[in-house]
Amino acid sequence: MLNFSWDDKPELYDDDNEVSKLKIYRDSDENQIVPLYLSPSEFEEILNSQSHIFLEGDNYPFLKIVSGHLEGKVDLIYIDPPYNTGNTFSYNDNFLQNGERHSAWLSFMKRRLTLARQLLSDTACIFIAIDQSELYMLKLLCDQIFGEENFVNDFMWLHGKGKKDKWSRTLQQHTLCYAKNKRLLHPFCDIEITDWAKSNPDDDPRGNWFSGSISFTESRSNPRHKNFYEIISPSGKKWRRQWLVSPEEMEMLIATDKIYFGKKPEYDQVPRIKIFNSEETEIIPKNIIDNVESTRTAQRHLDELLGEKDLFDNPKPVDLIEHLIEIVQLPKNALIMDFFAGSGTTFEALLNVNERDQGHRRCILVQTPEVNLKKPEYTISDVCRRRIVKVLSKNAASSAAAPANQAAPSVEFLSLR
Numbered sequence: 001m002l003n004f005s006w007d008d009k010p011e012l013y014d015d016d017n018e019v020s021k022l023k024i025y026r027d028s029d030e031n032q033i034v035p036l037y038l039s040p041s042e043f044e045e046i047l048n049s050q051s052h053i054f055l056e057g058d059n060y061p062f063l064k065i066v067s068g069h070l071e072g073k074v075d076l077i078y079i080d081p082p083y084n085t086g087n088t089f090s091y092n093d094n095f096l097q098n099g100e101r102h103s104a105w106l107s108f109m110k111r112r113l114t115l116a117r118q119l120l121s122d123t124a125c126i127f128i129a130i131d132q133s134e135l136y137m138l139k140l141l142c143d144q145i146f147g148e149e150n151f152v153n154d155f156m157w158l159h160g161k162g163k164k165d166k167w168s169r170t171l172q173q174h175t176l177c178y179a180k181n182k183r184l185l186h187p188f189c190d191i192e193i194t195d196w197a198k199s200n201p202d203d204d205p206r207g208n209w210f211s212g213s214i215s216f217t218e219s220r221s222n223p224r225h226k227n228f229y230e231i232i233s234p235s236g237k238k239w240r241r242q243w244l245v246s247p248e249e250m251e252m253l254i255a256t257d258k259i260y261f262g263k264k265p266e267y268d269q270v271p272r273i274k275i276f277n278s279e280e281t282e283i284i285p286k287n288i289i290d291n292v293e294s295t296r297t298a299q300r301h302l303d304e305l306l307g308e309k310d311l312f313d314n315p316k317p318v319d320l321i322e323h324l325i326e327i328v329q330l331p332k333n334a335l336i337m338d339f340f341a342g343s344g345t346t347f348e349a350l351l352n353v354n355e356r357d358q359g360h361r362r363c364i365l366v367q368t369p370e371v372n373l374k375k376p377e378y379t380i381s382d383v384c385r386r387r388i389v390k391v392l393s394k395n396a397a398s399s400a401a402a403p404a405n406q407a408a409p410s411v412e413f414l415s416l417r
């Protein structure tokens, strides 16, 4: 048996008595913070409401407090914890203690990931962003907490020109994905625009196409499946098997000449679907993400949105998080959590996804009020709050065109202290 262990570093909130001394407050308005004490039942009401939640505070006691209310209820967790690079950013990224840098980080992460796992629903998963500083430690830690069998993949983001030293340039950052229970996790799906079809075997006026599978082989077909039926090619050849589409959809595909039965006049090949260039195709997502913004453009976006530089270092690109939310194929009312919120990229990404498909997914964000090491007049939670307010007002400006049944997003601003 593999025994992965380190010197555990205790924390104040290991003690539940310390957690019970904390109270939750609600900002009376978004800009001027005059906190109002919330009773446990008022807090529970907010947790069950339709509002997004931003909580200023340490995520460890917060996770302990919500574990009773949200156990098994969270559909997706995305976190981007401090990577422990030892660099000076706007937030602390150094867990070095007595000359040893992994133990404190592992102890910190183990506490939070163990609680996070309890919150995940049976069909949920967690994405954890990381770089090579702690990637290998994190993999072993997550195997211990979630089970190696629940590892889904490492989704690698190509983040720009690369972090270089004298020997190499590292082009990727990592996003480990673990399921609560991989057997119950829905398959992931991505959309790709086809541009590689090079031929047009039946001179279709719509141009070049390639063919994709649209059925199971006869031996792998399930005769009791609702999509088990027969279709007949133009030459009369019968194909009875399990198809990937319903009989109604197949009828439509045949009527629009989207099914290829092989060359005429024989028309005797296994029917396949024709996919034209510029058509959207559903694919199993690649684990290398190379079509989203870079670190540099993500930083520029945040600086422009906030109207000030140096408020937060290394925000993730909004479209990277949109991509992760979208491939998971969450229900439109999913509950998402990011308890290392930083500048609040997850909030902006979620609002964009909701706007695109008229979803009403909710998120809970948590961020400590740690002092911004580059602009000590602000805390990082101030920055996150400011971004949320900006994104909400941008969203309100663009939502004039939104359907009437799409309620404007609202956020509860809370703090735990």
Ligand SMILES: C[S@@+](CC[C@H](N)C(=O)[O-])C[C@H]1O[C@@H](n2cnc3c(N)ncnc32)[C@H](O)[C@@H]1O
Residues within 6 Å of the ligand: 057, 058, 059, 060, 080, 081, 082, 083, 091, 092, 312, 314, 315, 316, 317, 339, 340, 341, 342, 343, 344, 345, 346, 366, 367, 368, 370, 380
């Ligand atoms: C890498 S940043 C997250 C960046 C974020 N994904 C974005 O795009 O803006 C990690 C964040 O976790 C926050 N953090 C660290 N320890 C925390 C804790 N115990 N509770 C809540 N937030 C914490 C840090 O202040 C920092 O803002």
